[in-house]
Amino acid sequence: xxxxxxxxxxxxxxxxxxxxxxxxxxxxxRRTRRNGANESLVSTxxxxxxxxxxxxxxxxxxxxxxxxxxxxxxxxxxxxSLPRHVAVIMDGNSRWAKARGLPSxxxxxxxxxxxxxxxxxxxxxxxxxxTVFAFSSENWTRPKMEVDFLMTLxxxxxxxxxxxxxxxxxxxxxxxDSSELPQSLQKLAKEVVDKTKNNTQIDLIVAISYSGRKExxxxxxxxxxKVKDGLLEPEDITESHIxxxxxxxxxxxxxxxxxxxxxxxxxxxxxxxxxxxxYTELFFTNTYWPDFGEADYIEALTxxxxxxxxxxxxxx
Amino acid sequence: xDLACEKTWVWIPLPQKFQSPIILKLILGFCWYLLHxxxxxxxxxxxxxxxxxxxIISMGLLLKHQNLRLDKLNSLAVVVDxxxxxxxxxxxxxxxWLSSIGIKYVILYDMHGVLKQTIGTDLESLxxxxxxxxxxxxxxxxxxxxxxxKMAIEIISLSDGxxxxxxxxxxxxxxxxxxxxxxxYRSEPDFTESDVANALKxxxxxxxxxxxxxxxxxxxxxxxxxxxxxxxxxxxxxxxLRSMKFAAIVKTMHDFSKKHQNYGK
Numbered sequence: 001x002x003x004x005x006x007x008x009x010x011x012x013x014x015x016x017x018x019x020x021x022x023x024x025x026x027x028x029x030r031r032t033r034r035n036g037a038n039e040s041l042v043s044t045x046x047x048x049x050x051x052x053x054x055x056x057x058x059x060x061x062x063x064x065x066x067x068x069x070x071x072x073x074x075x076x077x078x079x080x081s082l083p084r085h086v087a088v089i090m091d092g093n094s095r096w097a098k099a100r101g102l103p104s105x106x107x108x109x110x111x112x113x114x115x116x117x118x119x120x121x122x123x124x125x126x127x128x129x130x131t132v133f134a135f136s137s138e139n140w141t142r143p144k145m146e147v148d149f150l151m152t153l154x155x156x157x158x159x160x161x162x163x164x165x166x167x168x169x170x171x172x173x174x175x176x177d178s179s180e181l182p183q184s185l186q187k188l189a190k191e192v193v194d195k196t197k198n199n200t201q202i203d204l205i206v207a208i209s210y211s212g213r214k215e216x217x218x219x220x221x222x223x224x225x226k227v228k229d230g231l232l233e234p235e236d237i238t239e240s241h242i243x244x245x246x247x248x249x250x251x252x253x254x255x256x257x258x259x260x261x262x263x264x265x266x267x268x269x270x271x272x273x274x275x276x277x278x279y280t281e282l283f284f285t286n287t288y289w290p291d292f293g294e295a296d297y298i299e300a301l302t303x304x305x306x307x308x309x310x311x312x313x314x315x316x
Numbered sequence: 317x318d319l320a321c322e323k324t325w326v327w328i329p330l331p332q333k334f335q336s337p338i339i340l341k342l343i344l345g346f347c348w349y350l351l352h353x354x355x356x357x358x359x360x361x362x363x364x365x366x367x368x369x370x371x372i373i374s375m376g377l378l379l380k381h382q383n384l385r386l387d388k389l390n391s392l393a394v395v396v397d398x399x400x401x402x403x404x405x406x407x408x409x410x411x412x413w414l415s416s417i418g419i420k421y422v423i424l425y426d427m428h429g430v431l432k433q434t435i436g437t438d439l440e441s442l443x444x445x446x447x448x449x450x451x452x453x454x455x456x457x458x459x460x461x462x463x464x465x466k467m468a469i470e471i472i473s474l475s476d477g478x479x480x481x482x483x484x485x486x487x488x489x490x491x492x493x494x495x496x497x498x499x500x501y502r503s504e505p506d507f508t509e510s511d512v513a514n515a516l517k518x519x520x521x522x523x524x525x526x527x528x529x530x531x532x533x534x535x536x537x538x539x540x541x542x543x544x545x546x547x548x549x550x551x552x553x554x555x556x557l558r559s560m561k562f563a564a565i566v567k568t569m570h571d572f573s574k575k576h577q578n579y580g581k
Contacts, residue, residue, distance in 0.1 A: 213509050221505045223489070
């Protein structure tokens with residue numbers, strides 16, 4: 001454990017005071033695992049062995065990576081108190097554009113840039129899953145021009161972003177009623193999901209043509225089919241069976257978001273993750289989505305962290 | 317190096333960022349803490365502002381908060397943390413406040429069914445004579461729906477939420493098999509949202525969709541309130557039940573009356 005850090009201006013190196021029993025030394029691999037009960041990182045270091053000297057270049061690669069992640073985290077955010085899964089309702093693109101005298105398409109494009117930044121920050125800070133509400137089933141009633149623009153935008157994003165997703169280790173899942181999407185977008189979405197399925201850095205779930213009620217309905221339908229196939233008895237149906245059939249189970253480790261952020265000042269879920277948000281911390285901000293930046297994200301994470309610290313245990 | 321010492325000094329090359337001058341580091345650190353202080357002051361100012369506002373509202377000094385327009389508020393839900401729900405005095409006080417404001421339909425929810433056992437029992441004894449005037453279709457709902465003065469109160473818990481949907485799924489299957497055998501061929505289940513809504517009604521887990529939901533408790537989440545009923549519900553976290561204020565409720569109602577929902581359009 002690092003107890004103090006001293007700067008040595010002469011040699012330009014840092015000297016580290018440490019207890020010999022706690023610092024993992026060369027040859028031992030520090031592993032950390034999440035404790036399911038209290039979600040803290042628990043160190044399972046091997047018993048230390050004495051070595052006469054150690055330099056950072058010889059430290060285990062994983063420890064270097066962890067130090068990098070912690071160094072990238074804003075100072076007052078603690079990695080052990082961060083949400084594992086963040087959901088976002090990206091609201092306010094059109095209002096942002098209208099406030100600037102721009103067409104709504106400009107708002108959606110700006111919104112996409114904000115999303116890119118948020119994915120980047122989430123990767124840097126160790127958020128494991130990000131679910132974003134890109135297009136709801138109710139959005140189909142919007143003007144055709146806007147809907148067509150959004151479908152084109154989604155296609156371009158997936159097409160141009162595929163290389164980056166693969167490079168950055170982003171695993172893409174698309175949830176929602178894909179049958180309503182243009183054929184070209186359906187095909188592209190399938191391709192992107194397939195090509196990124198082995199990525200492990202972060203899971204990015206994009207909800208397109210999504211409805212929380214429709215998702216629950218589909219789950220009931222799937223369960224009825226399972227009963228018909230003899231895999232389940234009707235009297236044995238429980239809420240966990242429903243949960244297994246929800247689309248967010250594409251990330252089985254943490255399908256339910258810990259934190260849900262909605263921008264633009266609205267205080268509702270709007271048919272998004274109705275089932276999954278039972279114990280999700282809700283954070284509403286007046287900022288429009290294109291203006292949602294690093295500072296706003298930090299504020300949301302700090303709010304989540306403060307609640308966790310104050311009440312001692314995770315809600316999930 | 318003295319290996320016998322408990323502490324050992326180790327030379328490790330600094331990452332690049334630590335090689336900048338110490339003074340620059342101090343200045344950056346000072347700027348960071350100054351920013352932190354400003355944010356904290358802002359939040360403190362906001363809290364003081366809210367307290368002042370609540371005081372002004374409770375003194376009736378703001379005309380716009382005196383005549384609330386509740387035509388958009390057909391039903392109001394109140395989610396209470398189960399630990400805090402044991403404070404029946406506060407719950408009854410809250411119900412009185414809501415009745416005085418003019419709320420017509422209140423849905424009380426807590427996860428573990430504490431409100432059903434405490435408030436439910438009290439209300440049943442108070443309103444037994446008025447229950448005959450309730451026009452409830454579902455017998456199951458009658459046990460948790462009360463009329464208190466001019467306000468209907470529905471009391472639910474987790475068993476009416478997620479467990480209710482599981483029962484609805486079972487009901488849907490039974491109905492599908494009934495239809496299937498009548499048609500005499502094995503069709504795949506094809507349910508719609510209306511089917512699920514009807515199944516929830518048939519199994520006693522249906523109810524009004526609240527326009528506004530007030531959350532009392534430490535956590536800012538809806539704690540498993542029936543998911544099916546939350547589609548367009550405004551959710552407002554009110555803080556702890558023990559710190560509840562009448563003025564805060566009035567302010568929330570006033571803010572709600574100004575809301576405009578476009579339902580995704």
